[in-house]
Amino acid sequence: MSPPASASPPASASAGVSASELLDFVRRAAADSALIDSLPLDPEGRTWVRLDGPGGSEAWLIGWPPGTGTGWHDHAESQGAFATARGTLRENALAARLPASGWKTLELADGVDRERELTAGQGRAFGRHHVHEVFNASQTEHAVSVHAYHPPLPLLRRFSRTGAVLRLEQVERPEDWQ
Incomplete structure (x- = not known):
């Protein structure tokens, strides 16, 4: 992974940013061709640039080389949204709310898996504790998202998954990626 280039974050955060406002923001940003063109792409690893999001939210422009992804993870107490600007991203998600803490291994019920494909211009919002993995399944084309x-x-929180068993593997803090 290349180190992030950072724009200065907003000085104060508003408590009232909704998931739909986040989705509107990522869709508008994904449609900004000058912004998307500004992202340096690396053929080996994901690249990212921090953006100023609405109401003090955290926002990122991310480049995905062919075959790269996030692995299973959640965003703790944060709600979020993402939109594909170029290429196609796939999301595998769990349609189940997991406990916020106090576990290391969970056996998932049948029927909790969801899969979606988001092509350029498509986006989605999600709530707190949403567990998913996002990846670029293309073997030849970069994808870019906001x-x-x-x-x-x-x-x-990062997880591993074997069949129906989800294991908490690692907890990362902002200083690990900023």
């Missing part, structure tokens, strides 16, 4: 979270990410 993501926003409110409140700014307090932490990110």
Whole structure:
């Protein structure tokens, strides 16, 4: 991964940023061709630039080389949205609310898996504790997307998954990625 280039974050955060406002923001940003063209793309790893999101939210412009992804994770207490600007991203998600803490391994019920494909111009919003993985399944084309979270990410939990078993593997704090 390349180190992020950072724009200065807003000085104060508003408590009233909704998931729909985040979705509106990421869709508008994804449609801004000058912004999308400004992202340096690396053939080996994801690249990202921090953006000023609405109402003090945390926002990122992310480049996805062919075959790259996030792995299973959530955004803790933050709600979020993302939109694909170029290429196609796939999202695998769990349609189940997981406990916020106090567990290391969970057995998932049948029927909780959801899969969607988001092509350029498409986006989605999600609530707190949304567990998903996002990836560029293309073997030849980069994808680019815009993501926003409110409140700014307090932490990110990473999981591994084997069949119906989800395991908490790591907890990252903002200083790990900023």
